Amino acid sequence: xxxxxxxxxxxxxxxxxxxxxxxxxxxxxxxxxxxxxxxxxxxxxxxxxxxxxxxxxxxxxxxxxxxxxxxxxxxxxxxxxxxxxxxxxxxxxxxxxxxxxxxxxxxxxxxxxxxxxxxxxxxxxxxxxxxxxxxxxxxxxxxxxxxxxxxxxxxxxxxxxxxxxxxxxxxxxxxxxxxxxxxxxxxxxxxxxxxxxxxxxxxxxxxxxxxxxxxxxxxxxxxxxxxxxxxxxxxxxxxxxxxxxxxxxxxxxxxxxxxxxxxxxxxxxxxxxxxxxxxxxxxxxxxxxxxxxxxxxxxxxxxxxxxxxxxxxxxxxxxxxxxxxxxxxxxxxxxxxxxxxxxxxxxxxxxxxxxxxxxxxxxxxxxxxxxxxxxxxxxxxxxxxxxxxxxxxxxxxxxxx
Amino acid sequence: xxxxxxxxxxxxxxxxxxxxxxxxxxxxxxxxxxxxxxxxxxxxxxxxxxxxxxxxxxxxxxxxxxxxxxxxxxxxxxxxxxxxxxxxxxxxxxxxxxxxxxxxxxxxxxxxxxxxxxxxxxxxxxxxxxxxxxxxxxxxxxxxxxxxxxxxxxxxxxxxxxxxxxxxxxxxxxxxxxxxxxxxxxxxxxxxxxxxxxxxxxxxxxxxxxxxxxxxxxxxxxxxxxxxxxxxxxxxxxxxxxxxxxxxxxxxxxxxxxxxxxxxxxxxxxxxxxxxxxxxxxxxxxxxxxxxxxxxxxxxxxxxxxxxxxxxxxxxxxxxxxxxxxxxxxxxxxxxxxxxxxxxxxxxxxxxxxxxxxxxxxxxxxxxxxxxxxxxxxxxxxxxxxxxxxxxxxxxxxxxxxxxxxxxxxxxxxxxxxxxxxxxxxxxxxxxxxxxxxxxxxxxx
Numbered sequence: 050x051x052x053x054x055x056x057x058x059x060x061x062x063x064x065x066x067x068x069x070x071x072x073x074x075x076x077x078x079x080x081x082x083x084x085x086x087x088x089x090x091x092x093x094x095x096x097x098x099x100x101x102x103x104x105x106x107x108x109x110x111x112x113x114x115x116x117x118x119x120x121x122x123x124x125x126x127x128x129x130x131x132x133x134x135x136x137x138x139x140x141x142x143x144x145x146x147x148x149x150x151x152x153x154x155x156x157x158x159x160x161x162x163x164x165x166x167x168x169x170x171x172x173x174x175x176x177x178x179x180x181x182x183x184x185x186x187x188x189x190x191x192x193x194x195x196x197x198x199x200x201x202x203x204x205x206x207x208x209x210x211x212x213x214x215x216x217x218x219x220x221x222x223x224x225x226x227x228x229x230x231x232x233x234x235x236x237x238x239x240x241x242x243x244x245x246x247x248x249x250x251x252x253x254x255x256x257x258x259x260x261x262x263x264x265x266x267x268x269x270x271x272x273x274x275x276x277x278x279x280x281x282x283x284x285x286x287x288x289x290x291x292x293x294x295x296x297x298x299x300x301x302x303x304x305x306x307x308x309x310x311x312x313x314x315x316x317x318x319x320x321x322x323x324x325x326x327x328x329x330x331x332x333x334x335x336x337x338x339x340x341x342x343x344x345x346x347x348x349x350x351x352x353x354x355x356x357x358x359x360x361x362x363x364x365x366x367x368x369x370x371x372x373x374x375x376x377x378x379x380x381x382x383x384x385x386x387x388x389x390x391x392x393x394x395x396x397x398x399x400x401x402x403x404x405x406x407x408x409x410x411x412x413x414x415x416x417x418x419x420x421x422x423x424x425x426x427x428x429x430x431x432x433x434x435x436x437x438x439x440x441x442x443x444x445x446x447x448x449x450x
Numbered sequence: 451x452x453x454x455x456x457x458x459x460x461x462x463x464x465x466x467x468x469x470x471x472x473x474x475x476x477x478x479x480x481x482x483x484x485x486x487x488x489x490x491x492x493x494x495x496x497x498x499x500x501x502x503x504x505x506x507x508x509x510x511x512x513x514x515x516x517x518x519x520x521x522x523x524x525x526x527x528x529x530x531x532x533x534x535x536x537x538x539x540x541x542x543x544x545x546x547x548x549x550x551x552x553x554x555x556x557x558x559x560x561x562x563x564x565x566x567x568x569x570x571x572x573x574x575x576x577x578x579x580x581x582x583x584x585x586x587x588x589x590x591x592x593x594x595x596x597x598x599x600x601x602x603x604x605x606x607x608x609x610x611x612x613x614x615x616x617x618x619x620x621x622x623x624x625x626x627x628x629x630x631x632x633x634x635x636x637x638x639x640x641x642x643x644x645x646x647x648x649x650x651x652x653x654x655x656x657x658x659x660x661x662x663x664x665x666x667x668x669x670x671x672x673x674x675x676x677x678x679x680x681x682x683x684x685x686x687x688x689x690x691x692x693x694x695x696x697x698x699x700x701x702x703x704x705x706x707x708x709x710x711x712x713x714x715x716x717x718x719x720x721x722x723x724x725x726x727x728x729x730x731x732x733x734x735x736x737x738x739x740x741x742x743x744x745x746x747x748x749x750x751x752x753x754x755x756x757x758x759x760x761x762x763x764x765x766x767x768x769x770x771x772x773x774x775x776x777x778x779x780x781x782x783x784x785x786x787x788x789x790x791x792x793x794x795x796x797x798x799x800x801x802x803x804x805x806x807x808x809x810x811x812x813x814x815x816x817x818x819x820x821x822x823x824x825x826x827x828x829x830x831x832x833x834x835x836x837x838x839x840x841x842x843x844x845x846x847x848x849x850x851x852x853x854x855x856x857x858x859x860x861x862x863x864x865x866x867x868x869x870x871x872x873x874x875x876x877x878x879x880x881x882x883x884x885x886x887x888x889x890x891x892x893x894x895x
């Protein structure tokens with residue numbers, strides 16, 4: 050967990066100046082910043098307004114995925130649309146039913162915007178702004194047609210809900226809660242059991258505009274603080290991702306696979322590593338920077354059997370899968386026996402886009418008496434990589450994926 | 451009798467053309483799934499924790515927030531076993547070598563060029579005017595597949611305990627296993643078949659317990675991109691032995707993005723909506739107080755449809771939280787000669803995956819020219835007319851929302867010619883105590 054929190058800190062620190070948090074905290078809007086390149090696409094920053102709106106503490110939110118605010122009545126097709134926007138690294142604006150910590154649902158206008166690296170066009174973060182949709186605006190602007198249709202019932206409902214909230218105010222002996230209820234800046238009253246919360250809700254222009262202004266304020270803070278570090282970010286993708294870099298949605302999917310493996314690209318000269326999992330780095334002792342772009346042969350050493358290497362070469366040439374037992378070396382020169390499985394991985398056009406190499410050392414073999422055997426685990430990694438590569442190269446714009 | 455000619459899909463390497471089919475008796479020596487070979491066979495068992503009574507405020511996917519299952523169902527077990535069969539060359543082709551794309555446009559239909567799927571098979575006559583047909587042991591069924599095609603057993607944990615994985619669980623014939631087997635003609639990576647209680651030889655017909663099993667599988671996979679599907683007879687199922695299909699495709703299906711209009715909340719809290727802006731009219735079930743409640747509502751609706759001879763397809767999406775029910779009439783139209791030859795020439799069979807927006811195309815030219823318009827035109831032919839759809843919905847709601855015995859009187863009875871099937875069904879009910887007597891769906895014969 051601490052390791053994870055460290056990574057989250059790093060997500061902002063590596064890109065922006067140290068004062069970025071302070072500057073973001075000065076903004077009064079409700080928003081989160083998430084990092085799609087990290088496993089689980091976690092929230093790496095949350096604004097005070099957002100915490101106030103949802104009733105969570107910062108510790109409860111940081112490191113979690115944004116789906117924690119959704120609940121049983123959240124429209125699934127809206128969630129699908131958000132998921133697709135994230136995958137395609139695009140922005141989206143949508144009305145969404147979210148849930149507070151105490152379980153009460155409320156409608157927000159949600160605007161999501163990607164933040165790109167100016168230099169290589171990779172996605173860095175997503176900014177998500179949530180503007181609560183006011184009940185009275187729902188009634189006067191959005192729900193007008195419905196109210197016209199059934200005037201009596203709606204009036205009745207409105208009265209009933211008013212009555213309920215009054216009762217709550219009376220019951221509440223805390224002045225602060227009363228303040229909370231009367232404060233226009235606090236989220237809209239959600240105690241509306243009388244009103245059908247799952248009824249689709251439309252944001253009005255005012256709410257849409259508030260979201261747009263918030264996004265532009267946040268982006269200007271981020272841009273400014275990235276200038277200080279020299280690692281500039283921007284709102285629109287300015288350059289096409291460099292050859293050899295995986296599109297970030299593929300990176301994200303691969304990050305979910307908790308096994309030691311690398312991806313190499315046979316379409317680039319000398320077949321360099323284009324992806325290395327955290328477990329691979331742990332196993333070999335190298336950092337990501339030290340392995341990306343290099344051919345896998347640096348893992349071999351003086352006692353590595355050359356006939357094994359030849360066998361690997363053959364299977365790469367014939368685009369066939371193979372399993373070998375090979376002596377490999379860590380960064381600290383210590384050696385280990387690696388039950389290596391290599392397999393070609395095809396993209397959506399059916400062409401071999403990568404080779405995946407899954408490592409298995411003696412430790413991996415010992416584990417899991419009650420679980421799957423290590424061989425199956427190794428193969429499941431191949432399967433998960435295949436699904437990720439194929440699915441994510443199906444849409445245009447991520448064709449290298 | 452209405453029938454269509456089509457090339458049947460080869461789902462198992464043991465599926466021969468009907469003419470070549472030789473029945474295998476006693477200890478056939480081919481390591482099949484039937485009683486002759488399976489007693490004591492060791493097949494991995496994934497015994498899941500039943501979610502029947504669990505109502506979770508944040509949906510049903512969060513079951514493992516506190517305890518981690520011994521084996522990740524989808525990512526480790528299913529994908530690992532599937533890849534293993536791929537390395538052993540059990541599939542008829544490498545599905546990852548089939549070209550696929552998202553068709554540009556508003557809806558995001560998905561097209562795949564699959565030239566290998568329908569080779570080496572002769573067109574066969576399929577009867578399309580009877581949704582319920584008795585099981586015929588002389589035809590291909592899943593007891594005939596080889597054990598190597600089975601990935602694992604998928605059953606509720608008998609003791610009601612937590613999810614368990616037993617790598618070498620001996621099969622007990624008396625307790626008919628539910629198995630997950632590969633489809634040797636996959637339409638995507640991880641394409642499998644779930645066969646509830648394979649040795650009971652149920653015909654292709656929804657029953658509450660089997661449907662709940664399918665929902666559990668979706669919940670257990672815990673990944674919205676792993677979906678299950680069901681085709682009834684007359685809606686492009688080709689094998690009359692109860693099975694669900696499933697595969698893994700990490701792209702949203704157009705049907706999942708379609709807007710919905712709420713129609714009704716059922717007594718168990720299950721919300722039923724109507725699909726909007728989609729070429730095939732259909733119902734969407736979601737929510738409910740428990741997985742069981744959701745499952746029962748959908749299976750009741752399916753039972754109504756099958757007993758009234760209305761072909762349908764079911765898509766289980768969103769980890770079992772959203773279920774699409776789509777009555778259809780394409781095969782009937784096809785049999786009556788009402789489908790244009792242009793559409794027929796594409797040889798696309800609009801089963802559950804096609805209806806959901808994943809189009810498997812057999813001809814290169816269809817793939818190259820695939821457009822939103824073409825996909826829409828085909829699917830529009832599948833849909834019931836607005837009038838008929840509303841009529842069917844009204845009847846479904848009458849059956850699923852009341853659930854008291856009195857309604858049985860008013861519930862539609864089986865047509866005369868179906869009486870055989872009904873008698874069989876009553877017999878089956880008597881023979882196997884596992885089917886609860888619901889009262890509402892009884893045939894009045």
